[in-house]
Amino acid sequence: MKKLALLFILMFTVTISAQSKYQNGMKKAFSHWEKGEMVKAFQLFERISKAEPKKWKPAYYAATVEILASFGLKDEATLKAKLTKAQEFLDVAKSNSENNPEILITQALLNTAYIAFDGQKYGMTLSGKNAQLYAKALAIAPNNPRVIMGNAEWNMGAARFFGKSTKPYCDEIKRAIKLGKEEKIEEEFYPKFMIKRAEQVLKQCEK
Template sequence: MNKLILSIVLLGTTFVNAQDRYSKGMEKAFELWQNQKTTEASNMFERIATAEPDKWLPYYYVSQINTVISFGEKDEDKLSKQLERAKEFLDVAKAISPDNPELLIQEALINTAWIAFDGATYGMTLSQKNAQLYQKAMELAPNNPRVVFSKAEWDMGSARYFGKDTTPYCKDVERALELFATFKSETPFYPSWGKERAEQVLANCGK
């Protein structure tokens, strides 16, 4: 009996230590990202992902960093490598956590980075894909503020492209901000971005 209790205690201690290493690693990676050290942050998240193959969040953040730094990139070879890396890590995250609205939004952002780089080449096919991704995300999580806002901003961009009024989507941005005020996740390091961007969009809404 004593051996059994000791084994349980040791297993619990190992789990706590592993969780502690995970938390400290994630905090360090976010600190690097906050300090504009994107390559170091991406590499850190990748190391955590390798050590924690059952957690989708480290894979998600590798994908997100490589997507964010691709906007405005003019070098096609560099852009391709970054977005291919983003998609590679996203695919693993989706395998770990299927039907995850945060991952659907991330996939749409990768597509948007391609469209921003070369709308003539990627606009038609990827725009249709994005519409489907945002629709599915809304069906899965209609009260997720990032889902509501990301879809609204995409719809605004589409309306602007076709010369239509963007005002009808202002109410969706307002709703997203209301949701940002109350949305909580019990999962540590869960995505929390979007509120500041939504405030900026709302400030210029309908103008």
Template sequence: MKNLFLFIGLCIALNVTAQTPYQTGMKKAFSLWEAEKMTEASQLFERISTVETENWLPFYYAATIEIIGSFGLKEEAILTAKLSKAQEFLNAASSKSENNPEIIITQALLNLAYIAFDGQKYGMTLSGKNNQLYAQALQIAPQNPRVILGKAEWEMGAAAFFGKSTKPYCDEIKRAITLGKDEKIEQEFYPKFLLKRALEVLKQCEN
């Protein structure tokens, strides 16, 4: 859970110079998130989205927080409520930025939250959807290191579930790391590749 939080929650560019209300609000929301004040962070991202009406990022991060918070839940009603809310945020983000690979792979993460809660109930339908989502994201952005890493990690999980070797996915993880090191982030607050997380996944793959 902690690694997942670090992977998504801290994958942001915070090299902010001009302090516009949007920038100030986003920095505050990320600070709340880093302090594990998840509800406050999500609410602030949601408030920012009501002002930044054409910006997909506040919706995207609000959705991500709700998804992360659903992992480890024991009550299905609470899980469903959080993921339904996350789905609304993702739908809103997608309406602002169609065919966005970052949103697509976050949809796959949402599906994974359901599968992690009850694989027998959700695995059959959502596993196939996740395969399609990662294929779609990779087609849109074949050099996106987050997409490559996410797809490889998803396939590693499936391989491990069926008792197969995860080593065939190591090369893709290494490719993601190479691309991540060279990636240039131009949009402020855009999700950023987290090298430390990728190295942890690679270590799991090689074991």
């Protein structure tokens, strides 16, 4: 009986140690991100993802960092390399969390990075896919502020491209901000709504 108790304690201690290592690693990766150290953040999320292949969040954040770093790039080969790597991590995240609205809208963001680089080359094939991704995400999580915000920004971008007003989407951004302020996230390391950024987008929308 004592041996069984000792074995249980040992297993429990190992589990706690592994959880602590994961949590500390994730916190350090977010710290790099907040400091603008994108490469360090990506590398750490990448290592955590490989160490924790059944968790969706490390792979999701590795993909997100690579996608954000791809905006503004001028070289297509560099862009493709970053987004191909990001897609690999998104696929890992998808395999561990099916029909996850956070992953769906990040897939749309990845597509948007291609479109932003060359709208004529990538817009025709990816614009329709983005509309489907946002529609699916909204069907799953109609009150998710990140989903609402992402969809509104996508529609605003399309409106600007066609020379139309972005004002019709201001109410959706206001709704996203309201929901973002009310949202209570209990799941550790779950994506959070960026209220300040949303408020900046709202100012641009209302112009």
